[in-house]
Amino acid sequence: MKTHILCLGDSNTHGYCADPKDNADGGIRFNEDERWTCRLQTALGDKYLVTEEGLSGRTTVFVDPIHESMDALSVAYPLLKSHEVIDLLIIMLGTNDVKERFNANAACIGAGMERLIQKCKTVDCWGGKEPNILVVAPPRIKEGFHDEVMGDGCVEKSKGVADWYKIIAACLLYTFRAHETKANLVCRLLLEKKKKLQRRTINTRRNLKRHEYC
Numbered sequence: 001m002k003t004h005i006l007c008l009g010d011s012n013t014h015g016y017c018a019d020p021k022d023n024a025d026g027g028i029r030f031n032e033d034e035r036w037t038c039r040l041q042t043a044l045g046d047k048y049l050v051t052e053e054g055l056s057g058r059t060t061v062f063v064d065p066i067h068e069s070m071d072a073l074s075v076a077y078p079l080l081k082s083h084e085v086i087d088l089l090i091i092m093l094g095t096n097d098v099k100e101r102f103n104a105n106a107a108c109i110g111a112g113m114e115r116l117i118q119k120c121k122t123v124d125c126w127g128g129k130e131p132n133i134l135v136v137a138p139p140r141i142k143e144g145f146h147d148e149v150m151g152d153g154c155v156e157k158s159k160g161v162a163d164w165y166k167i168i169a170a171c172l173l174y175t176f177r178a179h180e181t182k183a184n185l186v187c188r189l190l191l192e193k194k195k196k197l198q199r200r201t202i203n204t205r206r207n208l209k210r211h212e213y214c
Helices: 036-044 072-082 106-122 154-173 182-213
Strands: 003-009 048-054 088-092 133-135
Touching: 003 036, 003 072, 036 048, 072 106, 088 106, 106 133, 106 154, 133 154
Parallel strands: 003 048, 003 088, 088 133
Antiparallel strands: none
């Protein structure tokens, strides 16, 4: 049996093309030579089976008041069971979570991803093996983007999603220190990140000074 990789996502996984001019076929969905899931299948070869499970508009956990069954959490059980056995689950969600109608900041979106991961781990779809999940942060929404459906603030919220996914992944995968709570772990990780940024800033200043003397 082939190694099965399930790609759970939104329009980025479905292959939606906003501008048909960007599509080789001129349609609203990228073709099999363009979609990242299909290219992954080609790169891995015949010993792997890459399955697309992309739905435009899908969120992590946020229930859409306009379209039903758009959150991955509420459909996680039947969705994963319909694709068992799963050897690797790739989750790339979060773009639609920044929509104004969900009123969720990057931290809340990170918490939503954490809840979804926890749910997916409990579903009996792994063939007796330990759950194997890879979380991919979606591309940031570009500066200057404006869309009435996405609403105000989507660009700014999108910037912070990747950082919060790193923290959530760390909370799920890091070994907790003795007597350390989850909140303390998050604070420690944020502090470590701040220190890294400070070191980077110091090194940048040193390099600039060197160039001044050259």
